[in-house]
Amino acid sequence: MKNARMFPFERNRYFYGKLLTVRDFESEQKYLNDKRRLLNRLLFGSGVVAGMQVVAVDDKTITVEMGLAIDYIGREIVVPSPVTLKLSMIDGFTNNEYKKNVYLYVAYDEKGREPVHSVGNSSVRGEEVGEYNRLLESYRLFVKEEAPDPRTFENVQLLEDVVILHQDANVRVSQRMPKYVNPGDVVDVTLVVEKTLQTPRVSVSFGYEADGFDPVGYDGNRVSFVEPGEGQETEYRHTYSVKVQDRPGTLGKLRLPAEAIELFIGDNRIPIDHAAVHSSEIVSKPAMERVLKDWYERSLDQAAEGSADREVCLAKIGLLQVGPTYIIEQVERVPFGEYIPNASLMQRMALTGRGASLNRFYAEAQTYDVDYGAKPELGVTYHPERNAFEFKLGIPKPQAIQDEIATGVVEVPLDATAKTPRRFFSRGLRNFVTDEIFHGLGAGQVTLVVGLEEHTDGRAFVYYDSSDVFKGTDYEADVPNVRFGTIVYPASGSFRIGMKLIEATEAQKLSVRWWAFKKLQPGTADAAAGAVIGHAMAEAAAAKEEDS
Structure with a gap:
């Protein structure tokens, strides 16, 4: 199965006296392999099944543990034993820039084994010819130095609408929101900032224009993210929420005008030369039903090919530049969530989850001050990872009596x-x-x-x-x-x-x-308080001097 294109399955028909040639035996293997790989691809998907943990052994060396994965055309990739390699020795790694993130991939590979003399070929060609007696189904590790576009992942294409605000060698800023939404729902929009470890502090702020959505929260349509001062991460996610208007059958738009986006890397403001526009279809039926409809209506070619030219990413490795060389600062395993869950485990989780706390909602609340005379403010944020609603209440300050x-x-x-x-x-x-x-x-x-x-x-x-x-x-x-x-x-x-x-x-x-x-005049109260404190301190000093 050299590519994902599916042909009609054809198998050998055996009968007494049939002359079997290499073609027949290859057809036998191809028939079994192609069917199994097609089912792998359509039933299970692609990604890591078990193992294949990537661990930093020292500042320049990693170990890939034994494990199993399925690639994007259904082939099984097996790492039979742990392998330890210098990062600089892995195919694709370049030494021209050490301040970066690199991505470690695994791909299916075949290697010939047991070289033997080929009698048939030598009789035809007239010289001694060697052939491999076995093909070892193996793997290949290699490095890519550019992050994959999130829009190229099949599950992202089905579930999310992704826009790129900015991308260069060190920073990528993107935003995601659901592809299908229901009227009245409060949905999350996620701002994703990916950067190298040595890139200066990143901050993003903008005001968005909405058609079909209403802002939720005390910040209105303003969004702001500032990387924490102690931040030592290569990826940050900032979530804000919008409420879907009651307009089923229409296309909701969330637009970020280029002039409204303020992106700073360190002290440098990065100009944005294009607007970012999200499109989400407002549907009356449950959004997941609409996603499944897209899934089921794929053609066989689309389902089988999918992302046929993609390999499985095992780790994102953050490098720090130290003088003329580098060190491995951190390793993030399977950064794009390419896992294949066990079917029986998922069934058990679905059954036990019906009465478990995962289906309960929790509320968290905090208050803050707003100016005297202002209207009270209420902001609500839903955190799906912990089923919690966060309420923020702005209470006007009491009138300051001067x-x-x-x-x-x-x-x-x-x-x-x-x-x-x-x-x-x-x-x-x-x-x-x-x-x-x-x-x-x-x-x-x-x-x-x-x-x-x-x-x-x-x-x-x-x-x-x-x-x-x-x-x-x-x-x-x-x-x-x-x-x-x-x-x-x-x-x-x-x-x-x-x-x-x-x-x-x-x-x-x-x-x-x-x-x-x-x-009182401005400052009078402070001056009076200072005078009282000063007088008290003077009295205390005098008393101390008198005692001594």
């Missing part, structure tokens, strides 16, 4: 003969004025609020403005109806309260509650 406040109570005797430093005069005139009261807020303008305070059944009530509005209700006051006035002395930080009785009263005294409000 005022200083003082309060007090003045006991006002209505008897003119009473001895008090703040008594009211001339009861017969029904007008009363207090002595000068110092509010304690210092010099400057203040605002005063004055009311009558009453104590009933252990509770305090303060009546501001006219108390006669409560007459005839359950809240009728026992204090007389009074009109207040105030005089403020900004220079001395004091004031007086004037009071006029509107009606007769038998009360011997009244309790007058006052509030003084002073607007």
Whole structure:
């Protein structure tokens, strides 16, 4: 089966006296091999079945453990025993640039074994001819220094729409989203940043335009990713979510205009010369049914050929440049998820998963502050890897009061003969004025609020403005109806309260509650706090000196 093109299967028909030649025996082998490989390809797929772990032995050497894989045309690849190789000795590795990622692949290979003398060929050709008596089904390891395009993988073509934002020798920035979506679903869009270890810090931000989708989260249609400062990875994934509008039968678009994409590698801004556009079909039936429809409607040629020219990638190896050479910094096994799961294991997981915690949803929540007067914000992100919804609630800050406040109570005797430093005069005139009261807020303008305070059944009530509005209700006051006035002395930080009785009263005294409000200038509170702290420190130092 030298290529994936399928021809009608044809097998030998045996009968007595049939003359068997090389062609017949080769046809026998080809018939069995092609059928088995076709079934491998269509039923199981391609990738690593077991083993083939890649391990860094030292700074320049790797080991590939024994294992089994199936390639993209159904051939079995067997590594029968561990093999240890210098990375520089593997086919495809070049020494011209050490700051890079390299990709280790395994491919099917055949090798001749047991050379023998060919009697038949020597009689025809007239000279001694050697042939191999056996063909060893083996493997070949080699290196590629460019990452494969994610859009060339068969499973990605079926499930996802992938766009490339930027790609060069050291960095590739791509984005993925589902190919089919359902109305009302919240779907994840994944930004993928792939880089070499020594590439400077990468950051990406953009605003997207949506047709058929609504942004989800407190950032709206803005997306931002900054590589962690301590980041030592070669791949990062940043996920944000959009909600699908109720528009079945249409094509949803997510567009990233080139001018809206800000990509920085280190301190250098990388210009983007093309827009990236996602297309997702909004379908009324479950999205997975639509994917299966594509799968089942493939032609036999498409199904059998698939990615026939692709090999299985065993590892992504990150290299660090050290002077004139390199070291292996990290090894990521099977970086593109090319595994073949065991069918019975998958069935068991499906059965046990029905009642397991994998089908339960969890909620995580956190809050953050937004400016006073702003609307509360709510952002929701779904993390499918742990079945968790993350809620972020933005709560407006309380109003910052830049005022200083003082309060007090003045006991006002209505008897003119009473001895008090703040008594009211001339009861017969029904007008009363207090002595000068110092509010304690210092010099400057203040605002005063004055009311009558009453104590009933252990509770305090303060009546501001006219108390006669409560007459005839359950809240009728026992204090007389009074009109207040105030005089403020900004220079001395004091004031007086004037009071006029509107009606007769038998009360011997009244309790007058006052509030003084002073607007602070910016920085005044900090300066005052600093002065208090400085004074306290000075007192503490003086006390310490006195003790010594």
